[in-house]
Amino acid sequence: MKPTPVRRILWVIAILIVLGLLMAGLARAQPVQVTDDRGRAVTLPRPPQRIVSLLPSLTETICALDQCHRLVGVDRYSNWPESVTRLPQVGGGLDPNIEAIVALRPDVVLLATSSRASARLESLGIVVVALEPKTHADVQRVMGKLGQVLAVPDAQRVWRHIDAAVEAAAQAVPPAARGMRVYFEVNRGPYGAGASSFIGETLTRLGARNILPASLGPFPKLNPEFVVRADPDLIMVGARSVEGLNERPGWSSLRALREQRLCVFPPEEADVLVRPGPRMAEGARIMARCLASKAAPGAKAQAPAAVRP
Template sequence: MHAFRSSLAALGLALCAFGAHAFDVVDERGVAVNLPQPPQRIVTLLPSLSESVCALGACDRLVGVDRYSNSPAQLKALPQLGGGIDPNVEAIVALKPDAVLLAKSSRVTQRLEALGLKVLVLEPKSHADVRRVLDKLDQVLGTHEAPKVWRVIDAGVSAAAQSLPASAKGLRVYFEVNSTPYAAGESSFIGETLARLGVKNIVPASLGPFPKLNPEYVVRANPDLIMVSVRSAQGLEQRPGWGGIRAVREGRICRFSAEESDVLVRPGPRMDEAARLMAQCLGDKGKR
């Protein structure tokens, strides 16, 4: 019995030593970040990263988030650290995180590193990026959940596509990200979802993922259907020349709530839900 207990103790020590083994993670800057062990106190400064950490089963490791991270609901109880681009550095440091996850566009990366924090730059912008970031977070967290999470996302997008009536296939769609207007082009993750749903984006990949458009461009393109957030839809019909657009003339405008828009504009584990929202819009408004 004593020998058995000794063996168990030795095994436990070995597992602890294995769990504490340092490892390197290469982020999107190409920088190798050395982590002494999977981080247990994490700050995220991009909603899609917050949602991805939670989807991988590590929500309880989050100790602070940016002001826009609001899903799942439990994130709303965490310290809000300002915007992702220019967050409150002092508040981040005070939380003593083992790792800070943020976007390339953040202005505080070097400052946080200079203060001794481990910083990982991860920013998904396409379907392939979402899968890659999930795999990278799986490595960081040691959760081994990414393949399953991705299968659910991918299957959900496929199911949304299969749910569409034949009449909706091939519709020419304009997806407005905000009223500037910035649009989601073919090369964006939103454009990739639209393509999988079998509809045509009026904004070609050549214009970039999220181009700022001249409003006359949309008038000339004359989309069959418009997808827009209620945040930027006010006065859409009154924009110069827009009254003649087929989608406006025939009332084929889907106005997504603020909560739905959050789902639609975040490249992360809720892309399957985004596909279902788009499919529902196409099914409701796309009948010809």
């Protein structure tokens, strides 16, 4: 008896499913090699299934690639998506708890190049991949490298979404907000976001002008007098760092504070803004809203009493 057309189609579908599963299994079994941001070639016998991430932006990127289930531990600052807060925390990214990491039996530990833990972990036989994005190009590159490590095809789809969303946010910024001179404070050092940082690059794409030139580096520590001399039109700062701005030497004379052109970001928004990863699209929208609101005639910032002139 000849098979019916429907039966033939079902056979073809079944064969394709089996082939897909075989190819997926083969991909999982293939060795992985990647050159990390230290310039070191790192080899894994197969894509890692047990990962410890010591940098929030890397944690978020892994989850954006739909691989959250491979995480077995994170640093204390990784808090998005919410599911990662239920994972074991192994301390800070710069000085993590080595014993706690070893106990998790990771296939690989992902951390920043600035972390002091690399040598110690490697001496214990744990594979380390150091990745630390600071610019838009870095974010795109790191996504590609994580795609290699995780054997995830087309990891760049996440970057394409970010890039398109930043462009859309830029289109939403009104003409009156373009050209505003902005100071973005990363933390109370004070450390600012320079023009060459991913934050500075986003501001540029939104049509703003950064008072910190690229020559100062991505996140320079500043003499507070530098900001006084630059006298920005607008200050962007997280709620954790805003207290006492007006009390810094000379800052009470800043036009941004006198005219209350100040965007104070709550902790959840500040986290989004300072992490070079998949939520950069949301960060662009937050900064675009800030620019639009402070460029509007008569706009007033909702600043705490501690920073009112």
